[in-house]
Amino acid sequence: MRLAELSERSGVSTATIKYYLREGLLQPGRRVSATQAEYDDTHVRRLRLVRALIQLGKVPVATAREVIAAAEDESLDHHLRLGAATWALPAGPEADGDDPEVAAAGRTVTALLEHVGWRHDQELGELSPAYRTLVAAVAALRRLGYPCGVAHLLPYARLAAQLAVTDLDLIQEQPTEAGQIEAAVALTVLYEPVLLSLRRLAHSEESARRFMDTDGA
Amino acid sequence: MRLAELSERSGVSTATIKYYLREGLLQPGRRVSATQAEYDDTHVRRLRLVRALIQLGKVPVATAREVIAAAEDESLDHHLRLGAATWALPAGPEADGDDPEVAAAGRTVTALLEHVGWRHDQELGELSPAYRTLVAAVAALRRLGYPCGVAHLLPYARLAAQLAVTDLDLIQEQPTEAGQIEAAVALTVLYEPVLLSLRRLAHSEESARRFMDTDGA
Numbered sequence: 420m421r422l423a424e425l426s427e428r429s430g431v432s433t434a435t436i437k438y439y440l441r442e443g444l445l446q447p448g449r450r451v452s453a454t455q456a457e458y459d460d461t462h463v464r465r466l467r468l469v470r471a472l473i474q475l476g477k478v479p480v481a482t483a484r485e486v487i488a489a490a491e492d493e494s495l496d497h498h499l500r501l502g503a504a505t506w507a508l509p510a511g512p513e514a515d516g517d518d519p520e521v522a523a524a525g526r527t528v529t530a531l532l533e534h535v536g537w538r539h540d541q542e543l544g545e546l547s548p549a550y551r552t553l554v555a556a557v558a559a560l561r562r563l564g565y566p567c568g569v570a571h572l573l574p575y576a577r578l579a580a581q582l583a584v585t586d587l588d589l590i591q592e593q594p595t596e597a598g599q600i601e602a603a604v605a606l607t608v609l610y611e612p613v614l615l616s617l618r619r620l621a622h623s624e625e626s627a628r629r630f631m632d633t634d635g636a
Numbered sequence: 637m638r639l640a641e642l643s644e645r646s647g648v649s650t651a652t653i654k655y656y657l658r659e660g661l662l663q664p665g666r667r668v669s670a671t672q673a674e675y676d677d678t679h680v681r682r683l684r685l686v687r688a689l690i691q692l693g694k695v696p697v698a699t700a701r702e703v704i705a706a707a708e709d710e711s712l713d714h715h716l717r718l719g720a721a722t723w724a725l726p727a728g729p730e731a732d733g734d735d736p737e738v739a740a741a742g743r744t745v746t747a748l749l750e751h752v753g754w755r756h757d758q759e760l761g762e763l764s765p766a767y768r769t770l771v772a773a774v775a776a777l778r779r780l781g782y783p784c785g786v787a788h789l790l791p792y793a794r795l796a797a798q799l800a801v802t803d804l805d806l807i808q809e810q811p812t813e814a815g816q817i818e819a820a821v822a823l824t825v826l827y828e829p830v831l832l833s834l835r836r837l838a839h840s841e842e843s844a845r846r847f848m849d850t851d852g853a
Contacts (some may be wrong), residue, residue, distance in 0.1 A: 471780075498847035502840060510836065511829035532837075539844040540837045549836035557810040559692075563684075563822060566806065567830075574802045575827070577833050578795050585791045587846060589783065599703060607836070610792070612728035612773040613784075614835070615828055617793050619727065619766035620749075620757045621800035622657035622824070623719060627756040629804060630715035 422448075425458040429466040438467065442480050444469045444487065461597075468504075468601040475608045476508045483507070488602045497596060501603045508607060510548040514555035524558035530569050535576045586610065639665075642675040646672040653683065659697050661686045661704065678814075686816040692825045693725045694828075702726070707817045714813060718820045725824060729767040731772035743776035747786045752793045805828065 426433045437447040445465055468490070472483040489495060489503030514521040515558030528550065531543045544550055560567035586606060593599045640829030642665075645649045656662040662682055665673030685707070689700040703829045706712060731738040733832065751756045761767055777784035803823060 435720075450852065467780075475776075475780075501843050501847070505836065505839065511833060527726070537837060537841040537849075539841050544841070547837065547840065549833040549840070552829055553833035553837065556826060556833065560826050560830075563688075563692075563826075565819070565822060565826065566809070567780055571806070572830070572834075575799070575831055576838070578799055578802075579831065579834035579838040580842070581826050582792070582835050583842040585795075586835075586839060587842050589788070592783070602782070603761055603839075605782060606775060607839070609773060609780075609782065611779050611832055611835075613777075613789065614792055614796065614831070616728060616766040616770035616773065617789075617796035617823070618799050618803075618828075618831070619722065620754060620770065621793070621796040622722065622803060622820075623760070623764065624754045624756050625797070625800040625804050628716050628717050629754075630718070631713060631810075 420453060420458050422458070424465070429463050429470075431466050431470060438512055439466070439469055442484070442543055444473075444480065444483055453504070459512075464595070464597050464601070468597065471601050471604040471608070472504070472507070472593070475570070476604055478507050478509070499600075500596070501590075504600050504604050505607050506548055508604065511552040512555055513548075513551045514558050517560055518562075520558040520561045521554060524554045524561055524567075527557055527567065527569060527572070528554050531572050531609055534569055534573065535580065637675050638672060639675070642679055642683070646680050646687075648683050656683070656686055656794060657835045659701070661690075661697065661700055672684040681812070681818070685814065685821070688740060688818050688821040688825070689721070689724070693821055695724050702826050709812070714816075717813070717817055720809075721817050721821050722824050723765055725821065725848070729772055730765075730768045731775050735775055735779075737775040737778045738771060741778055741784075744774055744784065744789070745771050748789050748793055751786055751790065752797065754793075799831070 420428070422433055426436055429436075431439075432619060436445065440447060440537065448458040448462065451457050451570065468485060468487065472486060478486065484506075486504050488505045492500070495503070497595045513523065525545075529541065529544075540547065540550065557567050557572070562576050589606060590599050590602045592600045637645070639650055639653065642648075643653055646653075648656075653662065657664060662679060664677040665679065668674050683705075685704065686700060689695045689703060690697065697701065703721050703724045707717050712720070731741065734780070746758070746761075757764065757767065774784050774789070806823060807816050807819045810819045
């Protein structure tokens, strides 16, 4: 297909496609004349991944280029290729190393991972952006005097494990590996507001159930 | 207690306390001389709520003033007072009314709330910021061709309902109503990064379980 059709099928404008070509985010088409190139389904799929990273994930171009390289590196196994894509996504604020609560929060998180048996995450530890975000959030709770020991975090970790099974099932519905990597990025990003808004709606429902005057219902 | 002790006990600087007094976010102390006032535990608790709203929740001063008014309005029941505080918190991006996918997403969300029997949320509908954020997120998924029908959203809604029970139990550990309202704000804000980072850690763990070469483990 030509550039115009690639644009139509991918939903990405021709100007943006040309930008992605210049930046090396999209592999060049097969040149058919001095001014025209021919694209195929691999270009459509790549554009979906680039769009998921840059437009949804707000990942910088240089990071997107690294993610794509990792996603195509056949010396890495499937797990690492999925991981490279989602690790690049912005996570929450990270802990300030100087904060005295951070060391205590780090011990709580380590004990939590031990307790739920997430051995893989334990090994990665501070290498993982999600781990560092979790430590920062626990340190913030501690600083304000809110309960956030292993016992308090445990129900959240157990629910997260159930979510991960649902999420990975959805990702594995994609038939190709490239499709799975793209889905991992898009679903990580797009299901975060789904999850947070459902949690707030559920709060409202649960609060109504517990506290609402029955004559006001 | 004097201003200096109020600052120490609340962890809020004296300059910030004076600012909150000027803005009407903190009730004045009992005047004991031309230049000094006496504060008590109600001031310490109020400062915790103001800090939860403004510093953690990033709520504008005018909104914080409205929330505090609602939290103290004894004509409202406890459910509405909790709700007023958390509704003021910034939620995710909302849907653009011109988008053709938004109407379809709205129907999906309505069907979902019907299915899980969240009658209270159904009645509130578009009045609720979390409802509008959810519609926007579902519309984004539809636009990219990802599965997001009622069947796909249902496991997330069920997990959110379990989370809400855990969250409300934690909120009810606070002995006073003011403490519960403050905890609702702080825990809504502070447990969002906890939940999202645990979800990403659980992804990594579940992905390792499914895809990692056993000799690489």
